[in-house]
Amino acid sequence: MADLTIRNLTITPLELKLVERFEGQPASGRGSPVCSFTSRISSLFSSCAVSTHVRIKSDEIDRCDVSFVVGPFETCVTDVRAADPGREVIRLTFEDSDGYQYQVDVPSPSPRSTVMKRLDGAPNEYTTIYVQAGSCLAIFSSANLSSWMREVHDDYPLSALSIPGTHNTPTYHLALPSVRCQAASVREQLENGVRFFDIRVNVSSDSSELALVHSAFPVSLTGTKYFKDLLDVVYAFIEANPSEALIMSIKREGTGRGTDQQLSKILKNRFYEDGRRWYTNPRIPKIGEVRGKIVLLRRHHNDPSLDGEWGGLGWGLDGSVWPDNCEDGLLGSGIARVQDFYEVDQSHNIQKKIEFVRCHLERAAEPVCQLPGSKGHQDQDRAAPHPFFVSFLSGSNFFNANCWPEKIAAKANPAIIEYLCLRHAAEGKGPAGRNVGDGSTGVVVTDWVGLDGDWDLIRCVVGWNARLQLKQID
Known part of the structure; x- marks a missing residue:
């Protein structure tokens, strides 16, 4: 598997602090995995490279403290192995420059974008999209x-x-x-x-x-x-x-x-x-x-x-x-x-x-x-x-x-x-x-x-x- 790439498309510096790894399984849905944009005709999406959706199946199997700082509109190629498609989920914890933390599961249990979980009253909101083809997590500001x-x-x-x-x-x-x-x-x-x-x-x-x-x-x-x-x-x-x-x-x-x-x-x-x-x-x-x-x-x-x-x-x-x-x-x-x-x-x-x-x-x-x-x-x-x-x-x-x-x-x-x-x-x-x-x-x-x-x-x-x-x- 390729290493995880993080693309920070926000105005805020973010640091990846913690990586937790879990066994996963395809989330229940309409049959075969689908991509971020869904359709009533699911077979059309066989070539889509946006991630399949996966849910956590078991307890944590690995945990690692890391430090990867990604500035505004910067891209960071980490040495964190990306999740094995359909079989794993990695939980990523980020920290902003004010010390607030945010968490996201990659891939997520949803076929769409995911809003990061805000920990301990964190004030900002970030939306993520995981592109499996590039093992890339893109992070956007969640605009109103x-x-x-x-x-x-x-x-x-x-x-x-x-x-x-x-x-x-x-x-x-x-x-x-x-x-x-x-x-x-x-x-x-x-x-x-x-x-x-x-x-x-x-x-x-x-x-x-x-x-x-x-x-x-x-x-x-x-x-x-x-x-x-x-x-x-x-x-x-x-x-x-x-x-x-x-x-x-x-x-x-x-x-x-x-x-x-x-x-x-x-x-x-x-x-x-x-x-x-x-x-x-x-x-x-x-x-x-x-x-x-x-x-x-x-x-x-x-x-x-x-x-x-x-x-x-x-x-x-x-x-x-x-x-x-x-x-x-x-x-x-x-x-x-x-x-x-x-x-x-x-x-x-x-x-x-x-x-x-x-x-x-x-x-x-x-x-x-x-x-x-x-x-x-x-x-x-x-x-x-x-x-x-x-x-x-x-x-x-x-x-x-x-x-x-x-x-x-x-x-x-x-x-x-x-x-x-x-x-x-x-x-x-x-x-x-x-x-x-x-x-x-x-x-x-x-x-x-x-x-x-x-x-x-x-x-x-x-x-x-x-x-x-x-x-x-x-």
Whole structure:
């Protein structure tokens, strides 16, 4: 067996102090061991490298005092033998710089991430994910997912953050398998940290009602769902959580005969109000400018009457010229670089999709943003912020059941959890060996998160914002 590697992805130094070893056995579950992201179709996970779940079977068989100090965003390869898969559990006790101790079993008896046990009133909370393929324990700060943006400095541009998103966000209703992309409701997604929504609406030529669709199909087989009702949910959330901001991408799809221009006028006249809830300036904002607001990313052309808005700059972040089916495409407006390879025509092409995602995550990790008072900030402040890096994990093929959204997510999501835990923002570990800057993930747009309460992928993305918090302390 390989030695245990510890990756501390928090702002706090941690020291491994004690290792206890136990005989283990596979935890009871749905048959064969599964991975961190669970699915109703368990056979899809046979290639996943996130750990199987194991429970302690017997009394302690070994105990060893150790000392391995792992600084913030550092990786330590110990000489502690990793647990024998399916047969052992090692219990690790860590101590922080204030002397408080935390404990975790590796692997855990749960198929998901594990929150460390706090000993003797320890104040902090840490989430761990064990990646068996690399014998690596990744430790994240346990962010309050409903208000995680509260910890990010006001002066960071929104494009500097690691932002989890959902593809075809409202497609969580009973629908065709090729149409449904999500497991959790809009409110659940928001409460669990999702801050990028991908919305598609049908536009009629004679009505201002906007039905929610996925391509030509309604998002629900039990009745039409409307944009206005989705907004009510979002408004209620941001009023309860004023530290948060939501990027909303809006695109015209469906069978309606309305135009992009009509859509833009409907949205402005009926929904965008007086700017209290929406940010419609066509420039990338700082997080302090948009707390409590929805940031408009329009994937539609505006009516000419909106060209004069914002001093002649237009209306909304411009995603109207969207690169199609791309590995690394630049939006026509230059505000984003997008990985949106979605034409997965055979199941083996999913691996190609996963590699495109890894490459784009590496690109997103390279830029550096400076805070006021830091070296280089003045020059940077005069320049436009670096673009958003947007990476879609989604893909589909209507004619191939093996390539419907849930089945692609069942392979892509665990693979990206593994990458974020093992290789993301690790010098020389990315696909192209790029330099590591702030370590952002950019906007990561997912399918089927939250299934059976599993939000591990979202937690991993949110967790990478701690790297920005570390700069705030410095």
